[in-house]
Amino acid sequence: MLDAAVATFARRGYRAASMDEIAEVAGVSKPLVYLYLNSKEELFSAVIRRESAALVAAVRAAVEPGGAADRQLWSGLKGFFTYTAEHPDSWAVLHQQARTQGEPFVREVAAMRAGLTDFVTGLIAAAAREAGCDTELAEREVAGLAHALVGAAESLAEWANTATAGPATAPPSARETAATLMNFAWTGLGRLMVGDRWTPGEN
Amino acid sequence: MLDAAVATFARRGYRAASMDEIAEVAGVSKPLVYLYLNSKEELFSAVIRRESAALVAAVRAAVEPGGAADRQLWSGLKGFFTYTAEHPDSWAVLHQQARTQGEPFVREVAAMRAGLTDFVTGLIAAAAREAGCDTELAEREVAGLAHALVGAAESLAEWANTATAGPATAPPSARETAATLMNFAWTGLGRLMVGDRWTPGEN
Amino acid sequence: MLDAAVATFARRGYRAASMDEIAEVAGVSKPLVYLYLNSKEELFSAVIRRESAALVAAVRAAVEPGGAADRQLWSGLKGFFTYTAEHPDSWAVLHQQARTQGEPFVREVAAMRAGLTDFVTGLIAAAAREAGCDTELAEREVAGLAHALVGAAESLAEWANTATAGPATAPPSARETAATLMNFAWTGLGRLMVGDRWTPGEN
Amino acid sequence: MLDAAVATFARRGYRAASMDEIAEVAGVSKPLVYLYLNSKEELFSAVIRRESAALVAAVRAAVEPGGAADRQLWSGLKGFFTYTAEHPDSWAVLHQQARTQGEPFVREVAAMRAGLTDFVTGLIAAAAREAGCDTELAEREVAGLAHALVGAAESLAEWANTATAGPATAPPSARETAATLMNFAWTGLGRLMVGDRWTPGEN
DNA sequence: AATGAATGAGAATTCATTCAT
DNA sequence: AATGAATGAATTCTCATTCAT
Secondary structure (H helix, E strand, O other), X not given: OHHHHHHHHHHHOOOOOOHHHHHHXXXXXXXXXXXXXXXXXXXXXXXXXXXXXXXXXXXXXXXXXXXXXXXXHHHHHXXXXXXXXXXXXXXXXXXXXXXXXXXXXXXXHHHHHHHHHHHHHHHHHHHHHHOOOOOOOOHHHHHHHHHHHHHHHHHHHHHHHHOOOOOOOOOOOHHHHHHHHHHHHHHHHHHHHOOOOOOXXXX | XXXXXXXXXXXXXXXXXXXXXXXXXXXXXXXXXXHHOOOHHHHHHHHHHHHHHHHHXXXXXXXXXXXXXXXXXXXXXXXXXXXXXXXXXXXXXHHXXXXXXXXXXXXXXXXXXXXXXXXXXXXXXXXXXHOOOOOOOOHHXXXXXXXXXXXXXXXXXXXXXXXXXXXXXXXXXXXXXXHHHHHHHHHHHHHHHOOOOOOOOOO | OHXXXXXXXXXXXXXXXXXXXXXXXXXXXXXXXXXXXXXXXXXXXHHHHHHHHHHHHHHHHHOOOOOOHHHHHHHHHHHHHXXXXXXXXXXXXXXXXXXXXXXXXXXXXXHHHHHHHHHHHHHHHHHHHHOOOOOOOOHHHHXXXXXXXXXXXXXXXXXXXXXXXXXXXXXXXXXXXXXXHHHHHHHHHHHHHOOOOOOOOOO | OHHHHHHHHHHHOXXXXXXXXXXXXXXXOHHHHHHHOOOHHHHHHHHHXXXXXXXXXHHHHHOOOOOOHHHHHHHHHXXXXXXXXXXXXXXXXXXXXXXXXXXXXXXXXXXXXXXXXXXXXXXXXXXXHHXXXXXXXXXXXXXXXXXXXXXXXXXXXXXXXXXXXXXXXXOOOHHHHHHHHHHHHHHHHHHXXXXXXXXXXXX
16 A cells, blocks of 8 residues: 555655555545544655665665774665666655655655765765774764755665666666766765865955 | 746645645646646646756856867756756755656656756767877766766755755855866866776776 | 534535534444435434424423413423533434525424424414413414414524623523523513503504 | 525525535536635524524514504514515525524524514513503513514424415415404503503412 | 445546636 | 636546455
C-alpha cells in the first residue's frame, strides 16, 4: 500500500496524485487506505518517513567504518547512488515531492538530509585532521562545503535517473557517478586543506 | 500578471495555486487571465519561459567575456547567485515547481538548464586547453563534472535562500556563496586536469 | 447495547451518530450490533419503542388510580417530569430525535404520544362529568385542549432539562414543574367547564 | 435558493439534506450555492435567521398595540398560528431542525424564542397589573408560565400542521387554534392572579 | 457467539474554465 | 477591453453494511 503510494506520488506529484489512484494501484479500496493511514497528509508523511529511513539505512550500510575519510565518503556515495538508481520512485518522492510541498513535509525530509550533511561534515573535518591541516577552516565554510557536496550528489542522482533521454547511452552506473563526484570534490577539498584556495581578485 | 503568477506559484506550488488567487493578486479578473494566457498550463509555461530567460540573461550579462576560464566561471556564478537571491520567487518556481510538475514543464526548464550546463562544459574544456592538459578528458566525464557543478550551484542557491531559519545569521551573500563553490570545485578541477585524480582501489 | 444507542443518539442525533461509535460505547464489535439489530433504522426503532414504553410505564405507574381527575393528572405529571428529569437522554431521543427524522420514526413516537393524549383527554372528560358540566364540549375542542396540555408538558420538560444554563439556579424539580403546569392549566379548564370561556370579539 | 434550502431542510432534516438536492431544487448548480452561501453550515444559519425574522415580523405585525393584554395575546397568537400554517416548512425548520442540530444553531433559534417568551412574559405581568393583582407572582413562576404558554403554542402549531393524517377533517384554522389556546390558558391565568391557585395536598 | 477486515455509495467542497454582456 | 455569473468534473473523506473465520 505504501509502495503504491510511493509509485503514484513519484509519477504524479503530491497534489496531483489522487487517493483513488493510489488505492487502485494498491489493488485495494479507498476506504481501506483511510483505515490504515488516516488522511492523504498522514499517508505522505508515512511514505516520507519510510523512504527516508530506507535511504539512510542504505547509505549507512554501505559505509566502510573505520577507514580513511576518503574511503568512507567513497563507499557512502556508492551506497547512495546505488540506492537512488535502484529506487528511483523513492528518490523522486524524497527529492522532488517532499521538499516542495510545504511545512509538515519539508521538515521531515530536512531532518534526514541534515543527518547526511552531518555525516559529510564529519568526514571533511576528519580529513582535515588527517591532513594535519594548518589552516583552521571556519565552521560555516565547512557547512557550506558539505552542503555543496550533498547538493552535487543529489543533483547527480537525479541526473543519472533522468538521463534516460539519450536512448543509446546507458545511464551511468552508481560507481561511475560516485567516481565523478569524488574526482570533482575530493581533490579540491584536499588542496583546500593545505591552504591552496581559489581567490578572486578584487571583485 | 505574470508577476502575480510567479509570486503565487512560488508561494503555493503549481497545483495549489488557484487561478482565482492569481487573478486577485494581479488585480484583474479571472477571465482576463484566460484572455491573455489561455489556460493554467500555458500560464505556467509562459512563466517558466520568462523566468528562464531572465535567469539566463542575468548570468550571461554577468560573465566577463574573453577572460580566463576561472574568471568567467567566477563572474557567472556571482551573477547566478545574485539573481537567485534577488528573485527568490523566480528561482523557487524554476527549481522547485517546474521540475516537479511533470512533462510539459520539466522539458522547458531542462532546456534552460542545458544551456547553463553547456556553458560550464565549455569553460571546463577551455580550462583544460589552457592548462595544456595532456590527459584527454572523456566527453562524458566532462558532462558529469559540469552537471555536478551546476547541481552544486543550484543546491547552494536554494540553501542560501532557505537558510532564513537561523534568525541570527544573515544569509550568505552571493559573493560568499560563489567563493565557497569556486573553492570547492575549481582547485579540484584544476588538479584533475593535470592528471591528479582520485581513484578507488578495486571496489 | 440499547443503552449505548440511546446515549449516542441523544448526544449526536440520529444521522450524526455512527454505528462505529455506538458499538464502541456499548463495548462490543460492530457486527454484533448488526447481528441483534439488523440495521441502523431498526436499531433506532427498537430504541424508540423501548424508551416509549418506559416513559408510558413510568407515567402509568405514577398515576393514582381511582382518584379525582385533578389528582390523577397531578400524579401523572409528577411521574412524567420525574422520568424526563431522570432520563434526559431517553427524553431527548424521543422528543428531539425521533420526531424529526421522518417517516418510520415519527409514527412510532406519535403512537406513544397518542396514548398519553388519550389519557389526558379522558381526564378532561371525566372532570367535565364531575363538574356536572352543562355545556357539552365539542370532541375536537377537548382534543385540542389535551394536545395543548401535553405540548405544554413536553415543552416544560425540555425547558427543565435544558435550563442548565443559569449555573446559579438549580433546575426546577419535577414537583415544581408539575405544579406550574397544574396552575397554568387546571383552573382554566375548570372555569371552562362551567361555561366561563374566553371569547374574542368579532375578530 | 434559500427557499429551496428551507423546503429541503424541512423535508429531510439538516443532516440528511444534501447540497446536491438543495441545488437541484433551487434549479441551480451546486457551486453556485457555495458561491453565495459558503458552506452547509452557513447556509443553514442563513435559513434560520431569515425564517426567524419572518416569524417574529409576522407576530409583531399581528399584535394590536395598546390594547388590553388579552387582546394583544390573542392577536399575537392568531398571527403566530397563521404564519405557521402558511409556512409549514419554515416552521418545521425552526421548530424541528434548528433546535436539534447542536450549538451554532440552537443559539440562533433560542434567541428568537426568547424574544417571543419575553413578549408573553410582559403580557402576563401587564395582565396582573390590570387585574390589580394582590398576590405578587414570583418572577420564576411567571417565566415558567410564559414558557408553558409558548410551548403549548408551539406544540399546537406542530399539531395543526401534522394533523393532515385524518384526510376527512380539515386542519383547524389559525383562529380556532388560537381560541383553543386562549381558552386553555387565559382563564386559568386570570384566576391565578386573583389567588385562585391549584394546590396539591401533601404529595 | 463474535469479530477483524473490507467496501460501495455518497457527502461536502474546490477549481479550471466558459458565456453573456 | 473586461467581467460578473455560472458550472462540469474532480477530490478528500465518511459511513452503513457485509463476509470469512
